[in-house]
Amino acid sequence: MAEDATNGELTVGFLPLVDACLPILALEHGFAEAEGLSLRLVRDMSWATVLDRLLYGHSDAAHMVAPLAIATTLGRGRPAQPLSVPFVLGLNGNAVTMRPDLARAVNPAGGLGEPAAVGAALKAYIAASGQKLRFGVVHRYSSHNYMLRYWLAACGIRPDVDVEITTVAPPFCADALEFGEVDAICVGEPWNSVAVERGTGEIVMVTAQIWRRGVEKVLAFREPVMEARRPQAEALVRALRKAGEHFVDPANLETNAAILARAEYLDGDATLIRRAISDRLLLRQGGALLHYPDFMFQHREAANFPWVSQAEWLYSQMVRWDGLAFDSGDARKAARVFRPDVYRSALLGTGEPLPGASSKVEGSLAGPTSVSMQQGLMTLENNSFFDGKPFDPVLLESYIQGQRSA
Amino acid sequence: MRIAIVDESASRAAVIREGLAALDDCEIFVVTERRGLVARIGEIGPDIVLMDLGNPSRDVLEEYFAVSRVLGRPIAMFVDESDEESIAASVDAGVSSYVVDGLAPHRIRPILDLAVRRFNAFSRLQSDLAEAKGKLADHEVIAKAKRILMDSRGFTEPQAYTELRKTAMNQGKRIADIAEAVVTAHQLMGGK
Numbered sequence A: 001m002a003e004d005a006t007n008g009e010l011t012v013g014f015l016p017l018v019d020a021c022l023p024i025l026a027l028e029h030g031f032a033e034a035e036g037l038s039l040r041l042v043r044d045m046s047w048a049t050v051l052d053r054l055l056y057g058h059s060d061a062a063h064m065v066a067p068l069a070i071a072t073t074l075g076r077g078r079p080a081q082p083l084s085v086p087f088v089l090g091l092n093g094n095a096v097t098m099r100p101d102l103a104r105a106v107n108p109a110g111g112l113g114e115p116a117a118v119g120a121a122l123k124a125y126i127a128a129s130g131q132k133l134r135f136g137v138v139h140r141y142s143s144h145n146y147m148l149r150y151w152l153a154a155c156g157i158r159p160d161v162d163v164e165i166t167t168v169a170p171p172f173c174a175d176a177l178e179f180g181e182v183d184a185i186c187v188g189e190p191w192n193s194v195a196v197e198r199g200t201g202e203i204v205m206v207t208a209q210i211w212r213r214g215v216e217k218v219l220a221f222r223e224p225v226m227e228a229r230r231p232q233a234e235a236l237v238r239a240l241r242k243a244g245e246h247f248v249d250p251a252n253l254e255t256n257a258a259i260l261a262r263a264e265y266l267d268g269d270a271t272l273i274r275r276a277i278s279d280r281l282l283l284r285q286g287g288a289l290l291h292y293p294d295f296m297f298q299h300r301e302a303a304n305f306p307w308v309s310q311a312e313w314l315y316s317q318m319v320r321w322d323g324l325a326f327d328s329g330d331a332r333k334a335a336r337v338f339r340p341d342v343y344r345s346a347l348l349g350t351g352e353p354l355p356g357a358s359s360k361v362e363g364s365l366a367g368p369t370s371v372s373m374q375q376g377l378m379t380l381e382n383n384s385f386f387d388g389k390p391f392d393p394v395l396l397e398s399y400i401q402g403q404r405s406a
Numbered sequence B: 001m002r003i004a005i006v007d008e009s010a011s012r013a014a015v016i017r018e019g020l021a022a023l024d025d026c027e028i029f030v031v032t033e034r035r036g037l038v039a040r041i042g043e044i045g046p047d048i049v050l051m052d053l054g055n056p057s058r059d060v061l062e063e064y065f066a067v068s069r070v071l072g073r074p075i076a077m078f079v080d081e082s083d084e085e086s087i088a089a090s091v092d093a094g095v096s097s098y099v100v101d102g103l104a105p106h107r108i109r110p111i112l113d114l115a116v117r118r119f120n121a122f123s124r125l126q127s128d129l130a131e132a133k134g135k136l137a138d139h140e141v142i143a144k145a146k147r148i149l150m151d152s153r154g155f156t157e158p159q160a161y162t163e164l165r166k167t168a169m170n171q172g173k174r175i176a177d178i179a180e181a182v183v184t185a186h187q188l189m190g191g192k
Helices: A018-028 A047-055 A066-073 A100-106 A115-129 A143-154 A170-178 A191-197 A223-228 A230-248 A250-261 A270-277 A308-321 A328-337 A340-347 A393-405 B010-020 B037-044 B058-070 B084-093 B105-153 B157-171 B175-188
Strands: A009-014 A038-043 A061-065 A083-088 A094-098 A134-137 A164-167 A184-188 A202-206 A217-222 A280-282 A289-291 A373-375 B002-006 B027-031 B048-052 B075-077 B095-100
Touching: A009 A018, A009 A047, A009 A230, A018 A038, A018 A061, A018 A217, A018 A230, A018 A250, A018 A270, A047 A061, A047 A066, A047 A217, A047 B058, A047 B095, A061 A066, A066 A083, A066 A143, A066 A217, A066 A308, A066 A328, A083 A223, A083 A230, A083 A328, A083 A340, A094 A100, A094 A143, A094 A191, A100 A115, A100 A202, A115 A143, A115 A202, A134 A143, A134 A170, A143 A164, A143 A184, A143 A308, A164 B058, A170 A184, A170 A191, A184 A191, A191 A202, A191 A270, A191 A280, A202 A280, A217 A223, A217 A230, A223 A230, A230 A250, A230 A340, A250 A270, A270 A280, A308 A328, A308 A393, A328 A393, B002 B010, B002 B037, B010 B027, B010 B105, B027 B037, B037 B058, B048 B058, B048 B105, B058 B095, B084 B095, B084 B105, B095 B105, B105 B157, B105 B175, B157 B175
Parallel strands: A009 A038, A009 A061, A134 A164, A134 A184, B002 B027, B002 B048
Antiparallel strands: A061 A217, A083 A217, A094 A184, A094 A202, A280 A289, B048 B095, B075 B095
8 A cells, every 4th residue: 555654544454353452452542543653444354355455455464363474475375475573463362162062072071171181082082983073273374273283283183184174264163063064163252152152162172271372363564565664563563562551451341342342343242252352261051251361362471572483383383284395495484574673673662571582492481480681571471382392493493303203 | 167256245246147148158157155165166166266355265265275286176366476467456356266277368367357347347336326325315314404494493495405505615515414413413402
């Protein structure tokens, strides 16, 4: 669109999901305006269309599943176009919901299942029934897909061999469970809760149990657009950070749930949205609400900081599941999608915590750890993978090798 | 050539189908049902798939194409990756297209051009309709405002209209906007 460097108009594409909250609240509460931005939000119904609008200039930036930003940069499925991510819109927030009889078979105790135990029960179930179960995910290049596959593979269940994984659009996930098109779904909110409400599914796990601090949606620009409009991109980062502060304050819960539920945004049930954004889940009909504070993570622990190591982990999974060979050039391109330098430049001098490093060993912390900061103070909590294996980006190639032989 | 039109709007699909019917050697299939979409596309075995950008099943279909590529039945995104202009025109018009690999560009191009024109024609139809509805609403609010002025200020109908028009001109607004303000003010003052 307008590439005028002084123009404050920014158009941002999004899908109606609760983790589109920060751009919506940045607009609604005037945080964008306070930064001199005139924000326009464009809602679409598929990631393909969100991406098309970004690539063909209908939007300047987009709410996007993180792996898709990397896939687009590497030209997976479409001609390569470099994207840039100066801000992570959130961590986790997805769940694994199964048809009720399957949920009870693999998680008989109820509650949130322990991933390794559910995985073992699922493996036994598949072996005993000889059934090839179908899992629905929202996109091939989604964190849902990668988290689900990571979990299954680590439990000895081979994706695409022992189970089938297929794409289902989020609004139809509950339908797909009900009509037996899939046996389980891995999707964001409010779609798990919709399935529970309708009695067609029960939540068995949340993705935060698979990777405690897994990257989920990102704010993506085309790289040339971000460079041409750097001041606006940085202003947007500041506005989104403010929106996050507002979002996590329990005092604003009702207001924000009501805004998100509106027809032009999620067009959904405010009660279900309120539940999700306060990290509360109804796992099955007739059960009690469960509070799981790590469910979705939009602000604390500098959750929005685009760690290069997160992009590299996503690349490792892309290589793994697309059956690619490791390519150091691609690895560098993937790493460069995440732009901590832009995040830092935007927030320098604001008092926001700014990590000094751009990469970290993902999944290395079992408990609270103070981290050295360029600015501010921060303690990172447990960020581990459920199988306890850390990801050290320095050892990317051998990590990929290890997955292959696993 | 087998062309599948995937559109949840049956009326738009009909408009596009009608446009494409003029082409020689084309067999056209319309799919409006979401359920069983992938299986249906598999049965049709299309050379070209046209799908509106607002369709929530785009990601599902793209996944299917990606997998079928692995199976050796390649379907590519859009017509020709180098033809930026025609892609941009498609996105502007709100249609995405998927084409079997190896189909000659000169056979695809006219179909896509036609689809884009038909999509544009359909959105023009819709905006005309919206405009017509808007005009109808304008007409109603002006009539209400005239009635209020006639009751409260003893104007005749032409006088009431002249008053609205004069005010609109002075303020550089549309008559309907002034009428709307009159009606709102009247309601606020306890009128109905």
